[in-house]
């Protein structure tokens with residue numbers, strides 16, 4: 217009923233592990249890939265009226281999805297990919313891959329997203345996470361963001377109306393990013409492409425890209441590195457079930473084949489406890505997990 221007359225792919229009992237770079241997660245009751253903002257909004261409104269839970273996933277590269285699956289409708293933004301190039305600006309829908317956008321801007325000789333070439337998220341997820349690397353972050357390029365607010369209204373917010381910090385955006389759990397406008401500066405095409413290539417080489421040397429992972433698991437505490445602390449505490453290479461602290465980079469947890477969400481959570485908890493007791497530092501996770509915190513609306517989570 218909720219999806220009647222709506223365009224876009226719909227799957228029932230769909231394995232969430234297909235929607236996460238960690239390759240973890242049980243069956244989703246319904247997964248829907250909206251192809252335009254209008255359909256996304258209609259489904260959102262109908263679900264709200266019916267009090268059916270709704271979840272939002274981008275490219276699933278920063279997400280731990282539950283072993284028990286998800287009730288209701290899991291919306292995935294990856295088919296929202298309209299893009300309009302302007303004069304050193306771009307207006308792009310939330311599901312567009314950030315790395316591809318960075319490459320395409322670089323090919324034009326537009327500077328600003330060199331840091332993003334190796335980040336496997338969507339542009340919408342990148343705004344929510346304020347994705348960054350190599351001393352830069354997406355917030356610096358944002359001009360405006362069009363969002364779906366939780367009262368069902370679409371609103372365009374200018375950069376000044378948003379707050380960003382290290383891996384933080386004031387929109388998180390408050391609104392869905394539908395479209396983003398970014399600004400670039402004129403650059404040297406060859407230099408931009410060279411920088412991006414070098415960044416990719418550094419990543420493949422330092423990160424366990426050959427195994428399913430979700431990037432850095434913990435945020436860096438002020439003045440220190442989470443990877444350094446975890447390695448110093450002796451966790452490199454340690455496993456719980458199918459989840460293993462990477463041998464290559466201690467702030468990455470890799471799925472060695474059959475990892476469950478509960479394995480990753482157990483490893484995260486044990487690392488946090490140990491680092492706290494050895495160094496008095498409380499690590500905070502950078503990866504998100506889907507839970508009642510980011511639930512949009514539901515009559516009762518248990519039903």
Ligand SMILES: Cc1cc2nc3c(=O)[nH]c(=O)nc-3n(C[C@H](O)[C@H](O)[C@H](O)COP(=O)(O)OP(=O)(O)OC[C@H]3O[C@@H](n4cnc5c(N)ncnc54)[C@H](O)[C@@H]3O)c2cc1C
Pocket residue numbers: 237272273274275276277278279293310334335336337338339340341342343344345346347348349391392393394423425429430431432504510
């Ligand atoms: C190998 C690897 C390397 C990585 N390197 C980096 C790095 O260098 N720097 C960095 O910052 N991150 C890095 N990441 C993490 C990740 O790619 C980023 O956080 C990315 O921005 C997440 O985007 P996503 O579309 O995958 O979001 P998802 O993982 O799908 O979602 C993350 C959160 O954002 C929410 N969300 C997603 N889309 C939207 C939207 N349109 N509106 C509202 N909420 C939304 C979800 O509900 C969820 O809470 C890396 C990950 C991997 C696997």
